[in-house]
Amino acid sequence: MPDYSVSDSLPTSLFDIVIVGSGVVGCAMARRFSLEGASVLVIEKEVDILDGASKANSAILHTGFDAPPPGSQEHACIVDGYNEYLDIHSRLNLPLLECGAMVLAWNDAEASRLEQILQDAHRNGVGQARIITQKQILAREPELAACVVAALEIPGESVIDPWSAPYAYLLQALDNGASLVRSCELLDGRFEGDEWLLETNRGRIRGRQVINCAGLYGDRVNQMLTGEPGFEIRPRKGQFVIFDKSASALIQSILLPVPTELTKGVVVCPTIFGNLLVGPTAEEQMSRIDVNVDEQQLRALVEKGRSILPGLVKHEVTATYAGIRPATEHKDYQIKWHPEQNYCCVGGIRSTGLSAALGIAKTVFCQYVDNGGRHTALQHYHWPQVSQIADPGPRDWQQPGNGGIVCHCELVTRREIEQAFEGPIAPRSLAGLKRRTRVCMGRCQGFYCAAELSDLTDGRFVQPIGVDQ
Amino acid sequence: MKASSCRVAIVGGGPSGLAVATELAKMGVDGVVLLEREQDAGGIPRHCGHSPFGFREFHRIMKGPGYASRLVRRAQQHGVSIRTGASVAKIAPAGGLVLSTDDGVERLKAEKIVICTGNRETPRSARLVSGSRPLGVMTTGALQSMVYLKHRRPFKRPLIVGTELVSFSALLTCRHAGIRPVAMIDNQSRITTWQAAAWLPRLLGSRLLMNVELDEICGRERVESVKIRDAAGRVSSLDCDGVVFSGNFVAESSLIRGSHLELDARSGAPAVDQFGRCSDADYFACGNLLHPVDTAGWCWAEGQRIAAYVSASLDQTLPPAERSVTVETESPWIKYFTPQRIALPDSFSAYYHPGLQLRFSEKLQGRLSLCDEHRNLVGHKIRVQPERRVLLSLPASESLSACESLTIEFTPSLEKVP
Structure with a gap:
């Protein structure tokens, strides 16, 4: 299960499958093909996994109630992905907050559209959805602004840990034979006979099949390997505001707006870490890397949150961030095998990637088999346990020998930080350590623990915390 | 799970916590336990490696670390x-604390x-600052x-934001x-702390x-520059490799927010009476938690002072919490x-009590x-600066006994502030 270090030379063997990109889709893909018995190599151009579109989302596990209709790739993948997450999460020690969601109508015009959303939900196989009255809404969510008119309730919508889930998928792949190379950017590739020769910044890689899971760069990798982009990535930025843990007592469920033609709108929901999230914005932009936050947009989100939950005015903002969804000119996902070239493109996985990833991997594998792909699935495979950093716990600070708490806001222990470095796929940036442990992610944002962290991370990061390190 | 008990538990080992603990011990109260989450007690002064600390306590000028270790x-x-x-x-009614140590929960x-x-x-995120999120952005405490x-x-070569x-x-x-x-920048025309500091x-x-x-804030991995805007709205770029967000202190009231204790919305701190007693009379609060931010000496x-009240509370000689009059204000300033x-x-x-402690917004x-309800009890003319302590003495308790509630009023004078 090698995780090739920055200085290692690349493997020269021929892999059954080379996956380009370690976002949530690449991680789930690596897991599926490894468990089915293929030899898998994942290459990632950034210093860490999950560093593109997958690093910032609303962390909701969708039922698919508002997905495109059955028959679409997106619908099938969300349904499969949702079900598979429910099947496997406890075996990987992944959290699940089954809080349910409500689509809130704030006026009669919006209320009149709930019926259509209900019909769509039933059409999409989400039978538990139902319309509830203002009284029922406020009984469940007493802190909600009382001017709410009606709502569609979808009990199955849940909240998960957007980082640990894909991390666990990749970990399981590595535990069962897959390999990972980070800081490895694909520069060119050609299909010769029955083998791909892929040129990277770190040398040549060989693979029988290539699966493009390059997310925000999906069209460019397509262009590089097939000579045509296939689709055009249209980056869509989403900014988020995270409120203090004290604010999470204000809500029980995920609060969604009635969507418009252009956007699904701003969500207010609990996070698996016990905070409250408001976002995202939906801003079309040219850049695939610009994840800047903007004060005006953040203020608008805070105001939006307060208009839905007036009690939010008493709570502080803990964090702000932005992510980019790899939208395309198409409404549906762009999943396409090119059997003649042993190549599959998995593109345009917009905002539902976290929910659908496991389903996407399954779909792609089934199509691979349909095209003649043959492997002997592993009879027994290993289930790695990711450490529990979500709020429901049990957490390491409750256990003996934890080494004491380093980050007091998020209750992160010294042992958790040390384990992150010792374990597979060790973090190579502060951002990576934050995602693995939640250190520095709390209300003080490093006021108390930044110094201790600069010591604990000495020599570990490509970009160290201190300038003299 | 390990369990133990004590007479007085003090949460936090900064100057105020250490003063409460020391004073209680001096008064002969046994079973005082001070809980410090860091590996060393002493609080913020531990990492203020400059003067002046300790004049009030030790009658000499000291640097922070020496002062902290002496306390x-x-x-x-x-x-x-x-x-x-x-x-x-976690804190719970009836004096129940849940601790985390290297041994787990206790x-x-x-x-x-x-x-x-x-x-x-207040860190960068809570200030809703625009830009990227590179390394090199921190608070003074972290620095x-x-x-x-x-x-x-x-x-x-960082930029320092604030002049407190x-x-x-x-x-x-x-x-x-x-x-x-x-550079050091501030959106006001005058520095927040004493004007004399402006030469520094x-x-x-x-x-x-x-x-x-x-x-x-601009930069991908580390801060590369910032954009700053002057009063006329002109934006210019300033090369730097870090940003220090200084001041704009808030109460570290995480424990209170998740607990049964009443929180005062204005200060973000627990609501207390003049003895520092919280809404649950077994709990007291003291120090900069109540009034961000004051000096270590204060x-x-x-x-x-709080130690004396806690001691009296143990002896049941502190006036009961039930009979109390609330203080309110509608002043926007x-x-x-x-x-x-x-x-x-x-x-x-009979004890010296500084009275009400206030902060103004401008x-x-x-x-x-x-x-x-009927009359002015006490009052005086004041000149205030934001983030500076303002005191309003309490009237003699006899004159309060008939009150239903008390109101703080501030009438700005029409003269222009020099």
């Missing part, structure tokens, strides 16, 4: 049990609990602890580490830019005040007074 030594000499690496995760039951968790600066405790430099007292501490911390800030940045080779706002003196309740009758009025002058 710790004195507490230990008086028999205070200091438990470091003990983090309080329960501690105390007759009285004093919360002295202090305050912290100080990196420089003085770990001897590391997070940057070489702590902002100048950031400047001195930088100087100590051979870091040269490119210039002396140290940094620019002081007033009426300037931080517009955006918090230390307050700790001594008052950022916060503490205490929010006055217990009656105040048999402790530079003003006018008349500040405390009124009941």
